[in-house]
Amino acid sequence: MTWQFGQVTTDYETIYRKTAHALGSPSKEIVQFFRSYEKNHARVLDIGCGQGRDAHFVGRLGHRVTGVDLPRSGIRNLLKDAASEELQIDARVADIRTYHPEFGVDILLLDRTLHMLTDAERSAVLGRLLSCINVESFVLIVDERRNIAQLQSIFDASLHNWRAILKNRGLLFLSGACKTFAAVSIDINPAEASRALVQLGPRTIALFESCE
Numbered sequence: 384m385t386w387q388f389g390q391v392t393t394d395y396e397t398i399y400r401k402t403a404h405a406l407g408s409p410s411k412e413i414v415q416f417f418r419s420y421e422k423n424h425a426r427v428l429d430i431g432c433g434q435g436r437d438a439h440f441v442g443r444l445g446h447r448v449t450g451v452d453l454p455r456s457g458i459r460n461l462l463k464d465a466a467s468e469e470l471q472i473d474a475r476v477a478d479i480r481t482y483h484p485e486f487g488v489d490i491l492l493l494d495r496t497l498h499m500l501t502d503a504e505r506s507a508v509l510g511r512l513l514s515c516i517n518v519e520s521f522v523l524i525v526d527e528r529r530n531i532a533q534l535q536s537i538f539d540a541s542l543h544n545w546r547a548i549l550k551n552r553g554l555l556f557l558s559g560a561c562k563t564f565a566a567v568s569i570d571i572n573p574a575e576a577s578r579a580l581v582q583l584g585p586r587t588i589a590l591f592e593s594c595e
């Protein structure tokens with residue numbers, strides 16, 4: 384699959400097949416975040432993982448990473464390198480426009496991937512992924528500077544309490560805590576509750592029910 388940006392077409396399948404580690408090393412902001420992150424064995428979802436420049440770094444810190452991307456060559460490289468170091472990394476060929484994780488995510492990583500989608504796809508993908516996020520979680524986005532306002536508005540409308548911990552040019556890093564706990568502790572009327580549940584993902588609904 385190739386992607387068209389203005390006049391430029393990017394064929395990641397060929398890039399990843401021809402060049403090992405084509406995208407270089409993780410950025411300093413990603414490195415700094417993970418070096419200061421305290422939880423052990425976190426579940427990290429790397430959306431549009433490429434050849435795994437972030438996934439390998441994160442896996443080496445002892446976290447469990449799942450990577451998702453379309454080019455088979457990238458996923459193949461990623462898994463081969465991970466196996467040689469015995470890292471806990473699982474990666475699959477899937478389209479992020481339809482992919483739905485089957486586990487709760489502690490850290491959602493979207494490193495220069497969302498700009499490859501249309502505005503509508505970006506909203507839908509991020510909205511779906513946010514429904515799979517754990518109660519205490521982080522989302523790390525690196526993207527085109529012009530997309531950051533749209534992305535921020537998705538977090539503002541979310542039922543999680545999101546707080547930007549880094550917002551700088553094309554970077555948007557947020558920490559989140561689930562607002563659901565607040566909802567169950569107040570007297571919420573049934574119509575309001577069902578409206579809220581429709582907006583929540585299945586995982587959060589289960590959490591809501593288990594807290595009642």
Ligand SMILES: C[S@@+](CC[C@H](N)C(=O)[O-])C[C@H]1O[C@@H](n2cnc3c(N)ncnc32)[C@H](O)[C@@H]1O
Nearest residue numbers: 395406431432433452453478479494495496499
């Ligand atoms: C600029 S690269 C970044 C790769 C990686 N995140 C990194 O920083 O090294 C963008 C990646 O997004 C992937 N991508 C774009 N649209 C996708 C889609 N619909 N489904 C899966 N992957 C997609 C591309 O295949 C490519 O590997």
